[in-house]
Amino acid sequence: MMGPETHPGFGSPPREEMESLALSDYGSAMSSRLSAVATAVDGGDPPLSAAASSSSSFLDPPSYSNVVFRSLDGQNDATPDRPSLCRDFPSHRSDRAAASEYASIAVSDPQKEQDAVNSLVPGGGAYVTYLITSRTRAGGAEFRVRRRFRDVVTLADRLAEAYRGFFIPPRPDKNVVESQVMQKHDFVEQRRSALEKYLWRLAVHPVIGNSDELRVFLQVQGKLPLPTSTDMASRMLDGAVRLPKQLFREGQAGYVTPQDAVQPAKGGRDLLRIFKELKQSVANDWGGAKPPVVEEDKEFLERKDRMQDLEQQLSTASKQAEALVKAQQDIGETMGELGLAFIKLTKFENEEAVYNSQRVQAADAKCVATAAVKASRLYRELNAQTVKHLDTLHEYLGLMLAVHSAFSDRASALLTVQTLMSDLSSLNTRIEKLEVASSKIFGGDRSRMRKVEELKETIRVTEDAKYCASREYERIKENNRSELERLDRERHDDFLSMLKGFVINQVGYAEKGANVWAAVAEETRGYARENNKT
Amino acid sequence: MISPGSPPGSSSQSPRSPSAPLFLSVTVTDPVKLGNGVQAYISYRVITKTNLPEYQGPEKIVIRRYSDFVWLHDRLAEKYKGIFIPPLPEKSAVEKFRFSAEFIEMRRQALDIFINRIASHPQLKQSEDLRTFLQEDEETMERARSQETGIFKKKPTDLMQIFKDVQSMVSDVVLGKEKPVEESNPEYEKLKHYIFELEDHLAEAQKQAYRLVKRHRELGQSLADFGKAIKLLGACEGDSLGKVFSDLGSKSELLSIKLQKEAHNLLMNFEEPLKDYVRAVQSIKATMTDRANAFRQQCELAETTKLKEINLDKLMLMRSEKAVEAEIEYKELKAESEEATRRFETIVKLMSEEMMRFQEQKTADLGLAFHEFARGQAKLANEIADAWRSLVPKLDACSPSMCS
Numbered sequence: 001m002m003g004p005e006t007h008p009g010f011g012s013p014p015r016e017e018m019e020s021l022a023l024s025d026y027g028s029a030m031s032s033r034l035s036a037v038a039t040a041v042d043g044g045d046p047p048l049s050a051a052a053s054s055s056s057s058f059l060d061p062p063s064y065s066n067v068v069f070r071s072l073d074g075q076n077d078a079t080p081d082r083p084s085l086c087r088d089f090p091s092h093r094s095d096r097a098a099a100s101e102y103a104s105i106a107v108s109d110p111q112k113e114q115d116a117v118n119s120l121v122p123g124g125g126a127y128v129t130y131l132i133t134s135r136t137r138a139g140g141a142e143f144r145v146r147r148r149f150r151d152v153v154t155l156a157d158r159l160a161e162a163y164r165g166f167f168i169p170p171r172p173d174k175n176v177v178e179s180q181v182m183q184k185h186d187f188v189e190q191r192r193s194a195l196e197k198y199l200w201r202l203a204v205h206p207v208i209g210n211s212d213e214l215r216v217f218l219q220v221q222g223k224l225p226l227p228t229s230t231d232m233a234s235r236m237l238d239g240a241v242r243l244p245k246q247l248f249r250e251g252q253a254g255y256v257t258p259q260d261a262v263q264p265a266k267g268g269r270d271l272l273r274i275f276k277e278l279k280q281s282v283a284n285d286w287g288g289a290k291p292p293v294v295e296e297d298k299e300f301l302e303r304k305d306r307m308q309d310l311e312q313q314l315s316t317a318s319k320q321a322e323a324l325v326k327a328q329q330d331i332g333e334t335m336g337e338l339g340l341a342f343i344k345l346t347k348f349e350n351e352e353a354v355y356n357s358q359r360v361q362a363a364d365a366k367c368v369a370t371a372a373v374k375a376s377r378l379y380r381e382l383n384a385q386t387v388k389h390l391d392t393l394h395e396y397l398g399l400m401l402a403v404h405s406a407f408s409d410r411a412s413a414l415l416t417v418q419t420l421m422s423d424l425s426s427l428n429t430r431i432e433k434l435e436v437a438s439s440k441i442f443g444g445d446r447s448r449m450r451k452v453e454e455l456k457e458t459i460r461v462t463e464d465a466k467y468c469a470s471r472e473y474e475r476i477k478e479n480n481r482s483e484l485e486r487l488d489r490e491r492h493d494d495f496l497s498m499l500k501g502f503v504i505n506q507v508g509y510a511e512k513g514a515n516v517w518a519a520v521a522e523e524t525r526g527y528a529r530e531n532n533k534t
Numbered sequence: 535m536i537s538p539g540s541p542p543g544s545s546s547q548s549p550r551s552p553s554a555p556l557f558l559s560v561t562v563t564d565p566v567k568l569g570n571g572v573q574a575y576i577s578y579r580v581i582t583k584t585n586l587p588e589y590q591g592p593e594k595i596v597i598r599r600y601s602d603f604v605w606l607h608d609r610l611a612e613k614y615k616g617i618f619i620p621p622l623p624e625k626s627a628v629e630k631f632r633f634s635a636e637f638i639e640m641r642r643q644a645l646d647i648f649i650n651r652i653a654s655h656p657q658l659k660q661s662e663d664l665r666t667f668l669q670e671d672e673e674t675m676e677r678a679r680s681q682e683t684g685i686f687k688k689k690p691t692d693l694m695q696i697f698k699d700v701q702s703m704v705s706d707v708v709l710g711k712e713k714p715v716e717e718s719n720p721e722y723e724k725l726k727h728y729i730f731e732l733e734d735h736l737a738e739a740q741k742q743a744y745r746l747v748k749r750h751r752e753l754g755q756s757l758a759d760f761g762k763a764i765k766l767l768g769a770c771e772g773d774s775l776g777k778v779f780s781d782l783g784s785k786s787e788l789l790s791i792k793l794q795k796e797a798h799n800l801l802m803n804f805e806e807p808l809k810d811y812v813r814a815v816q817s818i819k820a821t822m823t824d825r826a827n828a829f830r831q832q833c834e835l836a837e838t839t840k841l842k843e844i845n846l847d848k849l850m851l852m853r854s855e856k857a858v859e860a861e862i863e864y865k866e867l868k869a870e871s872e873e874a875t876r877r878f879e880t881i882v883k884l885m886s887e888e889m890m891r892f893q894e895q896k897t898a899d900l901g902l903a904f905h906e907f908a909r910g911q912a913k914l915a916n917e918i919a920d921a922w923r924s925l926v927p928k929l930d931a932c933s934p935s936m937c938s
Contacts, residue, residue, distance in 0.1 A: 092934055306770065309770055310770045313763070313767040313769070314767065316763045316766065316767075317763040317764060317766070317767045319763075320756065320760040320763040320764075321763075323756045323760070324753075324759075326756070327749070327753040327755075327756040327757075328753065330749050330752065330753075331746070331750065331752075331753050334742060334745045334749045335746060338739070338743060341735070341738045341739040341741075342739060344735055344738070345739060348731060348732070348735055352724075352728050352731075354889075355889075355890055355893045355894070357890075357893040357896070357897040358893055358897070360897050360901075361896060361897040364897070364904050365900075365904070367904070368904045368908065371908065375911070491771075492771070492775055492934070495775065496775060496778075496932055496934065499778060499779070499782055500930075503922045503923075503925050503926060503929060504922075504926065506918065506922040507919050507922045507923045510915045510916070510918040510919035511915070513911070513912075514912050514919060517908045517911040517915060518908075518912040520905075520907075520912075521905060521912055524901055524902075524905035524908060526901070527898060527902040527904070528905055
């Protein structure tokens with residue numbers, strides 16, 4: 001939607017004039033010629049009536065591109081209460097959508113609610129909830145729940161923990177600054193739309209779409225039954241309390257249990273483990289010896305490089321796409337203002353006409369003005385479609401974040417394995433030393449032998465942990481691999497349809513524009529002379 | 535843009551009726567930078583082709599610079615009061631642009647139009663100053679040019695007139711007659727309003743046209759950048775899809791060039807004509823000022839003459855010796871008054887003819903500009919459609935990925 005147009009010095013209302021000019025123009029020969037041209041070109045589609053062209057948000061391009069475009073668009077259902085998002089998918093996206101457990105997800109009806117409990121600040125503790133309506137594909141049952149943004153953060157965090165190695169669609173940002181600075185209404189709308197997109201992307205993911213976490217989020221009434229994430233600071237605080245115990249009563253609290261081993265160190269409260277893994281990673285980078293297990297999968301490393309390359313190019317392309325959209329918008333706006341200036345000139349010459357040549361001039365100017373206004377409208381529509389198509393670039397750029405996360409899941413799992421193996425090796429060394437020292441004492445050293453037994457127990461637990469950690473690492477590797485494949489496949493399809501949509505869009509609107517201007521050129525042909533001076 | 539080779543009906547009626555119609559055709563071309571540093575300037579070749587007897591030979595080529603055109607303009611403005619002198623392009627204020635290719639081309643085109651308008655104007659084309667401009671060698675031209683500058687080169691009578699003007703202005707203020715005397719002609723009032731408003735409308739249209747030129751350039755630039763980025767992105771993809779990306783990027787870059795071309799076309803053939811007419815309207819305003827001055831002079835002289843007449847009658851009645859002198863003065867003043875009236879009436883008559891001519895020319899010139907605008911846009915749109923359309927079969931040939 002273009003912003004308000006101001007014309008200093010020319011006070012009359014711009015927009016209505018533009019609209020009414022085209023609408024009221026059906027008496028004159030010029031416009032009927034235009035609609036005749038449009039009919040011929042559209043091949044049976046309804047003529048270029050103002051109502052149709054101004055209200056349609058979808059391109060109905062003329063000529064043969066009609067056929068090609070329709071085929072991409074053809075898979076859309078026509079159910080009236082279907083949420084807005086599904087309409088825009090081309091065929092393979094709707095294939096993916098069809099495989100999802102969910103038929104539709106909609107986010108609507110933002111409402112302000114008050115947090116009864118804690119407000120130090122008067123008026124604080126207020127937040128917005130959204131109505132989330134979803135329908136499953138299987139039973140067709142509809143679910144309605146109310147959630148706030150904090151719940152979405154919880155969902156995202158739980159998914160990140162449960163689905164390590166997968167490319168989990170990134171959740172909408174918290175936007176702390178924007179939420180204060182933007183107009184409340186605009187911000188809420190922006191967030192609503194982002195949430196809808198996010199939930200749908202989760203639903204369409206082959207693995208995450210079937211997750212309990214998502215189901216619970218969408219279907220369970222009342223409070224969200226997922227454990228909330230505590231913030232980093234309080235986790236660190238908890239960990240700091242435990243640390244002395246870990247350091248001084250080593251035998252009991254100094255090791256990683258198998259169940260812990262499958263979780264990353266960073267999110268937890270085990271500071272000692274965090275430090276150990278940090279030490280390991282430093283040793284990996286700077287130490288002389290090669291760590292016991294390394295990333296050897298060449299294919300993976302290659303793909304990782306490719307992903308980095310892709311990310312860089314996506315970032316540039318995404319930026320240039322935005323610049324292109326802006327340029328298209330600007331030229332459309334200026335074309336509209338030009339049309340307006342000519343409308344005013346037309347009116348003026350008609351009102352003040354003393355000579356016939358002025359009336360002729362007025363008619364010419366009107367011809368140009370009408371065309372310019374039409375062209376401006378065409379640019380606007382073109383741009384609305386362009387934004388939809390090129391949005392794929394932005395989407396995939398966002399997905400790169402998910403890829404980073406998945407790769408870092410893998411790296412941290414590997415680090416856990418490496419750390420545990422280092423632990424094992426140092427434990428074994430200590431046992432050796434103790435046994436040697438003990439053997440020097442006649443009859444053995446009871447306290448030392450007891451220590452050895454403790455350490456052997458620790459080793460057993462650590463071995464189990466290492467086994468679990470290795471399995472986890474392999475699992476994550478496999479997730480990475482299958483996701484990379486899926487990404488390549490889907491990206492190929494999505495990019496292809498993006499390019500197709502973009503190109504066909506451009507062709508359609510350029511053809512329409514050409515017709516508009518050709519008619520004006522024809523009308524003003526009489527002014528052209530053969531001997532145009534250079 | 536106006537063809538001076540227009541049908542013979544519009545040129546002067548010659549008593550002889552030769553088989554060949556009389557024509558006068560001028561071209562301003564070949565801008566060349568001369569001189570160094572601060573004193574550098576552009577010179578143009580002015581080629582005159584004619585069969586008019588007053589001119590030397592069928593073709594004459596001279597070298598002129600911008601200040602020569604200014605000289606011609608100022609001379610004509612002085613001698614042909616009442617006629618709308620064709621406008622000159624502005625003096626460039628910004629040093630940076632003075633020698634940019636675009637500015638030079640815009641100026642050359644404007645000067646060409648200027649000189650041709652003069653050459654096809656029924657009265658102006660007969661001007662001796664025009665002949666001087668078109669035919670004299672460069673030294674003569676330079677001499678003529680440097681003679682005209684400054685108040686000190688004005689003729690004594692002109693100087694007197696200026697003093698008188700100041701005098702009457704002062705006495706008006708002193709006597710409390712601050713408002714200058716104006717015509718009370720309703721039709722002319724209407725015309726004045728029309729002219730002032732027309733300038734606003736044309737200026738607004740020109741402003742938007744100039745912005746549109748810029749937008750074309752910006753869109754062109756963004757298409758170039760986009761094309762490059764798409765190509766690089768395509769390099770990350772393999773096989774046929776990567777190739778399509780690369781083709782798309784190339785098309786985008788191609789269209790960028792076409793957009794820059796159309797931007798230039800828009801500038802020269804749409805925006806400049808609009809700017810030209812803004813200047814033309816300003817020239818009309820200058821004529822309106824001349825008319826107002828002429829009217830004022832006429833009124834003042836008429837009044838002064840009347841007073842002198844009354845005084846004379848008094849003196850004659852008194853049989854004073856001063857009567858003879860007074861009679862001579864009175865006769866002189868009366869002649870001047872009649873002259874001023876004649877001058878004013880000429881201006882009025884000329885203006886009405888000129889207005890009609892102006893409207894006809896405006897409709898024709900702007901009509902052509904509209905035509906060029908529409909043609910350019912249609913051509914551009916077709917080029918865009920063709921370029922993108924050529925990619926569709928390649929996109930169709932690209933198969934979607936196999937489902938694993």
